[in-house]
Amino acid sequence: MHKSHKLMGTIALVAIGALTFAGCSGGGEGAPSDGGNPATGEPIVVAALSGLTFFPEAPQAVQAVFDDYNAAGGLDGRPIEYNVFDDKTDPAASATAAQDALSSDAVALVGGSSLLDCAVNHTTWEENDIVSIQGTGVDPYCFATPNIAPTNTGPFFDTFATLYYGSEELGYENICAVIVPDEAASKAAYEQAFDAWSEATGNELAYLDASLVRGQASYAGNVSNLKSQDCDAIFMNEVGDAVIGLLGEASNQGISLPFLVLTSCYSDQFAASAAYGGDIYLPAEWAPYGDTSIDGVEEWAQTMDAHGVPKTSFAQGGYLAAQYFIDILESIDGDITRESFTAAAKGMTEPIDSPMAQAPYIFGDADFHQPNNTAYPVVLRAGTSEWESLGPLLVGDDLGWQYTTVPAS
Known part of the structure; x- marks a missing residue:
């Protein structure tokens, strides 16, 4: 669903090289006009900024879709050239x-x-009139500004959804939280998500530790403090390896409480590494990637497997971003320019459906874009290494979700 909301020293430059991911191919939704001959015309240039240390799969999945599209003829014989810049x-x-x-x-x-x-x-x-179809939007400005429309739900809705599932479906009454607040805008967005959950359910966090910093060396003190609380589940908003670190420390200190985490942990690699004595729950932002009975998931999984892209939620986001881009691209009459693509994206009135997405995607002309606010709960059971799909589908608009905002600038 698309919502509109009115938003109220010397540093050495770091040279960033354009990175090209080669050798991948995958099926885009758009039908290449050339019918099968590889595209050799003037390239249509597309870019992305990614933190490749944390999110390498998203741009790899984008490249997979573009390579296949180019191999099948591109747009009237024009290939898509994809340049990724590591931020x-x-x-x-x-x-x-x-x-x-x-x-x-x-x-x-x-x-x-x-x-x-x-x-x-x-x-x-905004100043350069270029739009971003984000594969993995993270900070709150991804969901609260006019030129960015992520494919994913983001950590703030994920926070709401995993807490909602924990209290309303699993019955946890005393959920404790250990979070990285990041900068002021993200801290406010997490607080907003906590408040939305409280208003929707009548629950409040039993304990909140907002002292974490990204990449900290030890979680011993944080876990020791958790042990002194009356927790029946623990929420954590960190990314992958950091969650593994805290789980390891929890095990060392004899904790096996269920954890409620974010979609960043949804990967085969995490499942194989967790080795935790309690259940781990999270909200899948699209159809669970392990369920290949779903047509869109099967196509995505085949593409990822065939071209060596790890199957993660990030790869789902990149794959869908590329497909949505192609759909908008093929709607343009006339020259393909930054201006014409921006006009096509902001001029969208009909959403794009995908069998892998729980919610249709639309950019459109609005002050902010949060087209995806759905989640499908999954669990990693204690002592196992495979995710299990649980459901039911959680739809934010039905549950009292409040759309992410940022401080007025």
């Missing part, structure tokens, strides 16, 4: 990468996946 999860590097992306003459940004791209660069995208 290194550093604000200065991200700002430099944004200028490099603009200098590449990209018509749009597709499949970006970063912890800070939107916060650092959303004004740059």
